[in-house]
Amino acid sequence: MQTASTPTHCPYCALQCGMNLSPLPEGGVEVSERADFPVNRGALCGKGRTAPAVLSSRVRLTSPLVRSKGTLVPATWDEALDRIAGALTDARTAHGPDALGVFGGGGLTNEKAYTLGKFARVVLGTSQIDYNGRFCMSSAAAAGTKAFGLDRGLPFPLEDIPKTGCVILVGSNLAETMPPALRYLSELRDNGGTLIVVDPRRTKTAEQADLHLAPRPGTDLALALGLLHLVVAEGRVDEAYVQQRTTGWEDARAAAMAHWPEYVERITGVSVPQLREAVRLFCEPEAAMVLTARGPEQQSKGTDTVGAWINLCLATGRAGRPLSGYGCLTGQGNGQGGREHGQKADQLPGYRKLTDPAARRHVADVWGVHPDSLPGPGRSAYELLDALGTDIRTLLLMGSNPVVSAPRAGHVEERLRSLDFLAVADVVLSETAELADVVLPVTQWAEETGTTTNLEGRVLLRRQAITPPDGVRSDLEVLHELAARLGVEKGFPTDPEEVFEELRRASAGGPADYSGITYRRLVEEDGVFWPCPAGVGTDEGEEDAVLDVLPEDPAGDDGSTGVDGSAGDDGPAGASVHPGTPRLFLDRFATEDGRARFVAVSHRAAAEEPDAEYPVLLTTGRVVAQYQSGAQTRRVDELNTAAPGPFVELHPRLAERLGAAEGDPVAVVSRRGRAVAPARITSAIRPDTVFMPFHWPGEGRANTLTNPALDPTSRMPEFKTCAVRLEAVTS
Known part of the structure; x- marks a missing residue:
């Protein structure tokens, strides 16, 4: 058993706070502060401190599950993977490649996000891939x-x-x-x-x-x-x-x-x-x-x-x-890296545009395929979910829980239920996984090595601290095995460092250029800011393995020169590697002429304004003790004690008109559904507005109410405002 502490990063938000993990004699790990990491300087929130609780076999998946006579039952890995491969093949044969959908998550490492995008486009040949980071920024x-x-x-x-x-x-x-x-x-x-x-x-x-x-x-x-x-x-x-x-x-x-x-x-x-x-x-x-x-x-x-x-x-x-x-301020742990490297419907690795012929040629060459074989852009996240059971017949979902997190969640749940086949790879049996035909138990943050990119654009290395339990495999192994079953024997390695080396080549020359970043550097440094092109001595294959750590020799960090605000390819004082780019745009912007562009905009109303039937505005958000859909944090006793369930925050004047007292059940009704939660009365909110946190399923599910009206450019749903009415709930 490993005895030394492992420096790594929190599995939750985009701060990616530094922490140390130390093995416990009875098994598992404990968290301690890592004061030398500059982002959090040792500080951790309750979610970070209690993150090891989700590693327990008491709360996480440790065996594949397959649906038999309407019930999920344990199965072997071969049986589970064969079922998924068979369902994907059948759907593609009957309906074409775009009948296959892929939905990823903003918590996947860069290596997983990259491989998932490659799998969708090279193995499945589908354009129908997006991820929950579309809902983030x-x-x-x-x-x-x-x-x-x-x-x-x-x-x-x-x-x-x-x-x-x-x-x-x-x-x-x-x-x-x-x-x-x-x-x-x-x-x-x-x-x-x-x-x-x-x-x-x-x-x-x-x-x-x-x-x-x-x-x-x-x-x-x-x-x-x-x-x-x-x-x-x-x-x-x-x-x-x-x-x-x-x-x-x-x-x-x-x-x-x-x-x-x-x-x-x-x-x-x-x-x-x-x-x-x-x-x-x-x-x-x-x-x-x-x-x-x-x-x-x-x-x-x-x-x-x-x-x-x-x-x-x-x-x-x-x-x-x-x-x-x-x-x-990016929200999800790897929301930045997740879209940079191929999960997003319209992007290729390196933040390249899928519609750019030069980008397609570059990435296709790295992947060893013809550019014309790559599908074009697909649907955005909500549009993909809305098409389930109609155009999209089979869905492979990794690291997301749209039953709780998607707008108009009741409708999305119906669409998931209408699929011919749903496969979910996750750490826990989420509300979405409960609907699946096959559920695959996969490794999580402390059980695997991989990179993430935090909200600053700082690429970080999460390091494996413990051995995963028997019966659990990594997402990279899942995609490797599925690719082999679907006829692609090569190109899907299971070693994350090998995947990252390919990602470096695929991103080279792109807007999000990682080609000068290696695992070896990430072990030594407090992360490397992209863009970081390969300089002298950092070409592919010239770095040693991650375990061969160089003497400490940190690169400069002032980001004061160069087109992108970096110190140039050779780094400071003749160093042989690019130092990364902490500060962008100091000399010029990343436009053709180097100038920033004003965009003329004018106010327009929200997609749904209050009226006589729905006179109040609903806005949604988070609470400190829970995270995103709560799939992991709701399994931690300490966090549930701090935040046991949903609530409706409303102003005293609104509560008085409704006749509601503190703690009374209140129904919030929109054009899409009804949610019920206890009243929390406070003058800290506008009298015309109510607030609900979105971490819980069931009758208090806030996203039952939210409006999927989409931004015409970003395709972001309108989570933050919709029209509702309030109703007193009588027993």
Whole structure:
């Protein structure tokens, strides 16, 4: 048995906090702090501290399951894999390759995400692949690509946040979603900076703010445009910056000027004095940042909304400069890497576009196939789920639980039930896995090695600390075995480092270039920021295995020169490797002319506004003790004690009209369904809005209610706002 502690990373959110795992004499591991990792500096939330609990055979899957006479029963691996391969073959023969669907997860390592995308396109030949990261930050990705030519969650490291002058945090409750990151905002204020929080609720994060703006849900776009209007009207535009480093300003300016303060106040409920104060706080210091999260992004106009906040940064010269910029706080553990390397319906590894002939040729050459054999773009996540049982007859699902996490979840559950065949690979028997024809038990974070990419674009190495239990295999082994059964004997290795070496080649020259990153470097360094092209001495095959650790010789990290803000291919002081790129856009943006692009946008209403039948707005989110669909955290006793179930948060005036007291069951009804949960009465929410967390299935499932209206660009569903009515529940 291994006795030394293993430095690794938390399996949950996109901070990917560093931790140490030490084996226990009675089996399993315990977590201890890893103070040397710069992202969390030893701090861990309750989810991270209790993560080993899910490794227990008491709560996780340890044997394949197959459906027999309507019931899932244990089976051998050969029986389970043969059933899946047979179902995929039958569906493809009868209906064509696009009858096969693949749905991935933002928690899969880069190696798994890469292999899953390759499996879908090379082995199955299907275009129908997407992943739950589409529900996470696709709107920010689309807006960032439009404006900057490149999407990386944060184009600067978290360590820059306390050093800036002002942060506008839009639609994020870091105190509950990423508690170790809250210290960066506390340090900002300790350093004399100011914090503006935009949220319809007075959350624990909003309580830390110098200014809290509480707009009506679905009106963040109007709010950003109103602030930009005031920037122009008060003469705060950085004219020299706009002229030298941007294009499209005149059209964006004209659109903003149509959103005068009093008009914006009527739309958002944010007063004109508050709007003016926000502009003052943002514009007075030399440097400032805007950070967005799911609040403005999970809307049917999320791309435009994020674009409006980016326009505010560009007009004031707050992008591509030290300690200034726009950034997106990615949510899922590997939401960034998951879309960079092929799970997303329209992308190939390296963040290449599937429609780009040069990209197709490059990746096809790495894969050893003809470019014409690669299918084109498929459906986005919700559209794929909506097509189940009709165009898509068989689904392979890895690491996701859409029965709880998808919008209009009742409908999605019906579509899953209508499939000819559903196969699920997961750690636990989730609500989605319970519907499957075959369930495969797979390894999890502490039982395997692989890379993830955190919200900063920092590529990290999670290292295996314990041996997986008997009966459990890795996702890479699953895809290897299925590929072999479907006639593809080579190209699907089970060794994660071998997969990563291929990923390096596939990503080389792409926007998300990992070719200069190796397992050997990741063992030595605190992660490497992409883009990191291969430089002298880092070509394929020239690095030793991960266990042969070099003497410590960290590369430079200032990111101060080069087109992408890096130190150039040769690194600092003649070093032979590229140091990675902590800070993007300092010299030029990733567009053809190097200039950022303003995008003219205008406010429009949410897809569903309140009316006489549904007079209240619902918004959804997370609580600190649970994570995503709760498939793993709901199996941890300590976390369930802290957050045992769903609730409906409502204002005292709304509760009084309903006749509801604290703890009374309240029914929330939308056009898509009905959910019931206890009332939690607080003045920290707007009187026209209710809030529900989305971690639970059953009658309290918040996503029974949510609206699948899609953003036209990102295809992000409108999780964050829909019209509902409240009903008292009588016994």
